[in-house]
Amino acid sequence: MADTAATATPETAGDTADGIRRRDFLDIAAVSAAGIGGLAVVYPLVTQMAPSKDVLAASSTEVDVSAIEPGQAIKAVFRKQPLFIRRLTPAEVAAANATPARSLRDPASLADRTKEGHEDMLVTMGVCTHLGCVPLGAAEGEVKGEFGGYFCPCHGSHYDTAGRIRKGPAPTNLEVPEYEFTSDTVIQVG
């Protein structure tokens, strides 16, 4: 060791017999600090793209549904997207209940998709689950599709009177957002 000590350079000064150098600690510490620092930079850069507070704040909506007659539907806005609220006729309720839920692409019964005591009030997003178009069938005179519910003109998805996908490319039923009846005539969505 005496010989090597004489020729030691700063790089080899701390070398020990097992190959571990005191400088290794500095290397690991520096790279780790840089890595953690890098993550600390990436995190805000990524999350700044998520919805901002004002967008999230607009994500709760109250709608008065008392004026909707059976067979009628209204379009409201929830999270900047259309919301369909439809009061089903007894015939439409019967048609939805007559279809065995198990046979469907996205099995669900009308009761699953409505609130107890309000089985005739179908609240769904007006957003086709295929690629996000607004289906037809909420406004008067629009095509309701082969199953009497909604029809998406973009790629031909047919929804039934419970808003369930029956035919076409959409993978799932029209989404039922979180909502509750705050009174008999008012629902709060979100």
Next chain:
Amino acid sequence: MSFPWAKEYAPTNGVTKFLDEKLPLPRLVYNAVGAGYPVPRNLSYFWNFGVLAGFFLVVQIVTGVVLAMHYAANAQVAFATTEHIMRDVNWGWMMRYAHANGASFFFIVIYLHIFRGLFYSSYKAPREMIWLLGVVIFLLMMATAFMGYVLPWGQMSFWGAKVITGLFGAIPVVGEPIQVWLLGGFAPDNAALNRFFSLHFLLPFVIAGVVILHIWALHIPGSSNPTGVEVKSESDTLPFHPYYTAKDGFGLGIALLLFFTMVFFLPNALGHPDNYIEANPLSTPAHIVPEWYFWPFYAILRAFTVDFLFFPAKLLGVIAMFGSILVWFILPWLDKSPVRSGHYRPLFRKFFWFGLIPAMVVLFICGGAPAEEPYVMLSQIATAYYFLHFLVILPIVGQIEKSEPLPYSITEAVLGSDKKAVLGENTTPAV
């Protein structure tokens, strides 16, 4: 870089000598597009489209920077500022029409450039890297064009954005959070419009950077040529300047005539009337179509209508659409035929002209048509052929095909008698 007989740059006066010592930019230009760059002497007009693509990238950057001086990326006023550009800004209408049609022309020349690459197998060794960088440029172009189309905030802008970001929603489990993250909301709105504008401004400069890499990679082996036979001697080449500056200049003149015919006389022919209606999140246009240059890929997306195993149809469509371009990344290793040019490949030629090209035409037509029969079935057949062509037919054809005799050299192909070329005791099967 380049061949041993390339002329060396010789600065003649004090200024160029000074520059050559301190920053040899004139030398770089001389060796890249000047007399110092020998190019195969037999290039046809199909070899013009690289230069033309570069030209239209410049058109897009110049008109785009100008438009950004007058446009405001805010959902309240974006549509109005677009109309302000059209009606109030001096020459604003021309800048916008040049930018909109410039995008179309950029894609036209890129598609012809890719067509050239596919027919003459420009992707084969030693030019794989040029091809790969080209596919990267194409993907960046598609992203840029898509985001640019959202900016006027018309009905097609909005619903195009909604449908395309909806594609990410098809990814299992993480799809919807990703979609919300990309949009910065639950539907396209101010947040999405602003970030699209920011990226639409940025990406062209990223493209310009990759273009530099593309050209750098090109200058190592040099251009391919219509025979596919590699350069062997000085008599096979001509200096880029003045021969190909002149040829490219002529092609540029033709391209400009066609471009300004569109800009001045048919400025909206390639657009959609629906995009002159302001974006309305509550009403979908009856027929959503992307811009024409996305039609083949949109047709592949919509060709999948039934679930397969655990994959929902929607996810399959998304995978196929991205896969149709990603398959180009492995193309240099799928087509193993040692012969490059389609001119000498009789079997390849049949599948190319009677298989791939008709399939692309069918996909193009179906992508612009409504999603109903017979278009759905036609796009399914064409999609199936498209993937078969690249993944099955090309590898097999490369194995079993007996190619036609190649000329010994480019010089022989240009000057030699046909007899010599056909009988060809000197013909070599490869390179």
